[in-house]
Amino acid sequence: MTDYYETKSQPITKLMVWQAYKKVKSNKGSAGIDRMDWEELDSDLTSHLYKLWNRLTSGSYFPVPVKRVEISKKDGGVRKLGVPTLLDRIAQQVVRQHLERQLEPLFHESSFGYRPKRSAHQAVKQSERNCFGHDFVVDLDIKGFFDNINHDLMMKALRHYCKDEWVAMYVSRWLKAGIMAEGEILRTSAGTPQGGVVSPLLANLYLHVAFDEWMKRFHPEKPFERYADDVVIHCKTEKQAQFMLRQISQRMRVCHLELHPVKTKIVNLRGWSETKYPRKYDFLGFTIKASMQTIKGRGMLLPGTFVSIKSKTAILGKFRELAIHKWRKPIQEIARRLNPVVRGLLNYYHKLRGESMREVWNQLNHRLLKWVKWEKGLYKMAAVRWLKRQYKSSPGLFAHWKLVQP
Numbered sequence: 274m275t276d277y278y279e280t281k282s283q284p285i286t287k288l289m290v291w292q293a294y295k296k297v298k299s300n301k302g303s304a305g306i307d308r309m310d311w312e313e314l315d316s317d318l319t320s321h322l323y324k325l326w327n328r329l330t331s332g333s334y335f336p337v338p339v340k341r342v343e344i345s346k347k348d349g350g351v352r353k354l355g356v357p358t359l360l361d362r363i364a365q366q367v368v369r370q371h372l373e374r375q376l377e378p379l380f381h382e383s384s385f386g387y388r389p390k391r392s393a394h395q396a397v398k399q400s401e402r403n404c405f406g407h408d409f410v411v412d413l414d415i416k417g418f419f420d421n422i423n424h425d426l427m428m429k430a431l432r433h434y435c436k437d438e439w440v441a442m443y444v445s446r447w448l449k450a451g452i453m454a455e456g457e458i459l460r461t462s463a464g465t466p467q468g469g470v471v472s473p474l475l476a477n478l479y480l481h482v483a484f485d486e487w488m489k490r491f492h493p494e495k496p497f498e499r500y501a502d503d504v505v506i507h508c509k510t511e512k513q514a515q516f517m518l519r520q521i522s523q524r525m526r527v528c529h530l531e532l533h534p535v536k537t538k539i540v541n542l543r544g545w546s547e548t549k550y551p552r553k554y555d556f557l558g559f560t561i562k563a564s565m566q567t568i569k570g571r572g573m574l575l576p577g578t579f580v581s582i583k584s585k586t587a588i589l590g591k592f593r594e595l596a597i598h599k600w601r602k603p604i605q606e607i608a609r610r611l612n613p614v615v616r617g618l619l620n621y622y623h624k625l626r627g628e629s630m631r632e633v634w635n636q637l638n639h640r641l642l643k644w645v646k647w648e649k650g651l652y653k654m655a656a657v658r659w660l661k662r663q664y665k666s667s668p669g670l671f672a673h674w675k676l677v678q679p
Contacts, residue, residue: 283329283330283331283332283439284437284439285326285329285330285367285439287322287323287326289367289370289371290322290325290326290329290363290367291322292370293363293364293366293367293370294318294322294363294366296366296370297359297362297363297366297470298311302356302359302362303356304356304358304359305337305339305340305356305357305358305359305361305362306337306338306339306340306358306453307337307358309358309359309360310359311359314359314360321360322363325360325363325364329364329367329443332439332442334364334443334446335446336357336358336361336364336446336447336450337357337358337361337450338450338451338452338453338458338459339355339356339357339361339450339451339452339453339466339468339469340355340356340357340452340453341353341354341355341356341452341453341454342354342355342356342468352467353420353466353467354466354467354468355452355466355467355468355469355472356468357466357468357469357470361447362469362470364443365447365469365470365471366470366471368440368443368444368471369470369471369474371437371440372435372440372471372474373389373474375434375435376434376435376474376477376478376481377389379434379481380477380481380485381481381485381486381488381489381499383399383485383496383497383498383499384477384480384481384485384499384500385399385498385499385500386473386477386499386500386501386503387473387474387476387477387501388477393500393557393558393621394624394625396498396499396500396556396557397556397557397559397561397578397625398578398625399496399498400498400505400507400556400561401561401576401577401578403496403498403507404507404542404561404563404576405575405576406507406509407496407507407508407509408508408509408510408541408542408543408544409507409508409509409510409511409513409514409539409540409541409542409544409546409550410505410506410507410508410514410539410540410542410554411505411506411508411514411517411518411521411537411538411539411540412505412536412537412538412539412540412554412555412556413503413504413505413506413521413532413537414502414503414532414533414536414537415502415504415525415530415531415532415533416530416531416532416533417531418476418501418502418530419464419465419466419467419472419476419502420463420464421463421464421529421530421531422463422464422465422475422476422479422529423463423528423529424445424448424449424462424463426479426482426483426528426529427444427448427465427475427478427479428441428444428445428448430478430479430481430482431444431475431478434478444471444475447465447469447471448461448465449461452466463529473501476501476502477501479528480499480501480502482528483524483525483528483530484499484504484521484524485499487524488506491520492517492520495507495508495513495517498556500556500557503556503557505554505556506521509544510544511539511541511544511545511546511547511548511550514539515539518537518539538550538551538554540552540553540554542561542562542563542576543563543574543576555581555583558580558581558583558584558621558622559578559579559580559581559584559625559626560578560579560580560581560582561576561577561578561579562576562577562579563575563576563577564576564577577626578625578626579626579629580622580626580627580629580630584622585629585630585632585633588618588633589633589636591614592636592637592640597611597640597641597643597644598640598643598644598646598647599647600644601648604644604663604670605670607641607644608670608671611637611671611672612671612672615637615671615672615673616672618630618633619672619673619676623676627676630676631676631677634673634676634677635677637671637673638660638673638677638679641660641671641679642656642657642660642679645659645660657679660679661678661679663679664678664679
């Protein structure tokens with residue numbers, strides 16, 4: 274009979290490994306440098322998981338380097354991800370599940386990123402609320418945060434909050450595992466690769482010590498929101514904002530981090546200042562700025578949340594790359610392929626204030642109209658009539674049609 278609670282020198286049970294496997298598989302993800310995919314792993318699952326558990330519990334588990342993958346960023350740069358192998362991902366999930374139970378109750382209430390039962394929408398809502406009592410914002414951007422986490426400080430923070438030596442042992446090995454890029458293994462002396470299962474939790478721990486607890490101790494009157502390394506601090510006056518920016522810059526240097534000299538800025542939403550500052554800031558895909566609103570017949574300049582121009586530009590760019598007009602498929606098949614993307618956008622951007630997304634949905638309808646012209650060989654007005662007939666016969670065919678009709 275299988276004993277799922279059996280342990281050896283390290284207190285890791287077979288049940289912990291099995292639960293980690295199910296969690297990692299639910300997130301899918303691609304293969305690492307060993308090229309083992311889910312089909313190959315599942316073909317001999319019992320043997321693979323047993324070997325992994327055996328190595329974890331005996332202390333003989335050593336991770337292999339992560340695979341470097343580059344993805345484009347909205348601002349034009351590239352984000353370098355480190356993709357572990359599937360088995361390394363499962364091992365990281367074992368540690369994450371154990372470590373998260375210890376760290377989660379300690380994290381700051383204004384930390385939202387990569388935490389259970391917390392979301393980007395909560396962070397954006399809180400950020401807008403705090404703007405009502407604070408006219409200035411310090412919008413922080415930490416330069417290459419995931420690449421510059423100091424390993425010594427990371428391990429010091431980990432050992433302070435978690436006394437389990439096996440956790441520290443494996444985290445240390447992951448930090449030193451290295452990166453496989455262009456067939457060459459690059460050893461890392463700093464950073465934790467984005468893409469790892471345990472990396473977001475370690476990043477939260479690092480900034481919990483470097484920023485959250487520091488703010489709580491020395492500047493408890495200044496509200497803030499942090500989503501991973503995206504940080505917004507609220508101030509009442511220009512001098513407060515300038516002072517906080519100097520203090521935080523100094524604190525980041527002590528923690529071996531650096532603020533981006535261009536992207537970090539002071540924002541004046543609706544206050545008086547001697548210096549001219551930006552009047553809005555972007556946070557998690559949304560723009561928060563002061564706008565004129567009518568309250569009980571009176572016009573008032575109040576903070577509001579809108580979908581950011583960067584987000585809309587990125588979405589329109591994605592639609593352009595899809596080249597929908599070249600798809601030689603029935604309209605039902607096009608809807609089947611597009612709707613998961615559209616529903617994802619609806620669920621994220623329309624949860625707060627989606628009326629500014631009308632431009633995006635109009636553009637998508639234009640692309641569908643272009644498909645009709647190419648596919649059916651119709652001129653513009655005939656294509657418009659054809660698309661409108663599709664809407665009348667099946668108004669829910671495309672997920673966005675409930676908001677913007679073709």
